Amino acid sequence: MPTRTTAPLPTRVIPPHHYSDPAIFEQEKARIFRRSWMFVGFADDLGGNNDFITAEIAGTSVLVQNFDGQLRAFHNVCTHRGSLIHLKPCGNGKPVCPYHGWVFNRDGVPVGIPGNREFFGFDDEARRRLALPRFEVATRGRFVFVRLEPGGPGLDEQLGAYGALLDHLSALFVEKIDENRLPWAANWKTGVESVLEVYHVDATHPETFKQFTKKVWNCAYEKEHSRGTTHLSDGSVKWWDGVVARLGLPRSELYRNYDHFFIFPNLAIGLTHGGLMSVQTYDPLDAERCSLHFRLFLGATSKPQTRGGPVRRAVEDNLRGFNARVLDEDRIVSEAAHHGMKQMRQPAVPGWCEERIHAFHDAYLTRMGE
Template sequence: MDDRVQQSQLSFPPDMVIPPQRYSGEANHAEEAARVFRRCWMFVGFTDDLRNDNDFITADIAGTSVLVQNFDGDLRAYHNVCTHRYSLIHLRPCGNGKPVCPYHGWVFNRDGVPVGIPGNREHFGLDDAAKKRLALRRFEVAVRGRFVFVRLEPAGPGLDEQLGAYGAVLDHLSELFTDRIDEGVLPWSANWKAALESALEVYHVDATHPETFKGYVKKVWICSYEGEHSRGVSQLSDGSARWWDGVSQKMGLPRSDRLESYDHYLIFPNLAIGVSHGALMSVQTYDPVGPDRCELHYRLFLGETSKPQTKGGAARKAVEANVAGFNRTILGEDQRVAEATHKGLKQVQVPAVLGSCEERIAAFHRAWLARMAAE
């Protein structure tokens, strides 16, 4: 009896938890795209890939393909769909090249207008006004540090307002973690919310990561909040801290003087950033590609070494391989339980029971429910 009383006091009420039916279904997916992903500033990449004229990156925001292009130093974001016969324009995640449709060779300028149309005079007869009516749909783009964000719908707060105090965190991380050592995209057969929730608590660590993450951190999760966003801090295990101290010294890696534990940030809705001992940054997005599928895009960064002679050496390569392999193993373990949870969510009607150890998930649910209820 006492245990049940304690549970009722510590767990979150069902009306604060996303109903299981909202983790699947085309109608839910479409509503979520309209109310959450189109209205939020969405992380799409780094300025590292946009340094030069005609550099570009592409991203998919809940079914909308977006290109961000450097036009002589000016970053602009457009719908990555040709207005002629609707082929995607840029087919790679990043690269360098003008916005040229691969299907019929239509060329678009910095204003998104198709200024180069093969056979225009013979076949289309489009004057300047008609070409302007065929301009690509433009989106808002903003940068904080090296993090690039796009918003599909223009109404609402600016990026700095949406980030709040976490904007300064992105500035700090951008200055420190400049050396990308690994990147990948993993398809998961799970709704993006079920996938993301595995990153918002350490309660699952003993069962899901008994040979990996369990030994990496101490199972203490100190949480704090900034608007829709959240932070969880856990102390690294003594062995993990010693390993990072040794690697940082031997490799000449800089460390953050502000983030000395395992610090994990969620930038709502789907950007997760983890920092290990101030020496390693993991950046992950959980991108919906359908109601029952998502893609996890991960990137790993170290700081710029003060011992450049170590870059490319055997010891440095071993460290990078160790870190990248460890990260991929943990993601694989999370994928297994996220996909199992998604299958279970489709078979029940009652909201999940969230305990006090899952308060960041509850905060994420509150933010999601508020967005979905907004007009």
């Protein structure tokens, strides 16, 4: 385990009240979530005409829709009476409000208004004034991002060197084996912090993640983002080598430990021995709640005969079960930390074994203008 004894600890730490103050949450929405490129889903769900995905970005419902091969992003709220337009996380269908049947085109303009002549009398200009607010949308590999507020750096600039990472992962991890949204009674920052250090592993994950890794890690930084590499236990390496050979799974030659990447403000990507990808976002719901949205991916097998077989099913069940146990353990301690943070009067004191926490706090406070 690396130790730091000579350098002073950074002093910029997020104040306790930032984890539960509704006024601070409103500032976060304006200064962080509206101005950042936010990961909203995968291009896998947007391959055909009229395919769509929806997402919540700090209280703003977003719709990304494929119009004849072109992706466009809008506010997913009808300008007539405020109903959500698409109600599902993903699917296929034109943007039609389920409340009164208003139909919106690729520019977000309502082109189909039942009873327009009799009840509204909207001409073309009036329809254009009722267009859905439009957001910026961009992709890197299969990862789809939306920015609510225009201006600022492009997606590639925000990602920096991690853009190439997303390209690499997009080409490799193409088979989704699990996805879910889990409600956490904790601030989104508390959720993020639960994945940025391994100091908590012994106490929080004694029967799960502790058995999976060694007490060795290395950290690196890219702009507001960070990477932590934790060495796998010998037993984990042996198990993964066997699974890869038995099922014919591809894996990354670049990442062979437990490689964890964090893309500010709330996207976490974990790679296990180059063979499994976990993608997680800690989506804020309000000052005291977030939703953990996770997806698990494997690579496309070179032995298609194993797909659906008993060994493949057993491996997938093992991975899903392990992931569920670890995330539930993180939820329990994150909710405990959130509850306790509301009673603290002094800032937290993360040590060098939690150095990625310091980087996250520094990026957050800079964005918040503090």
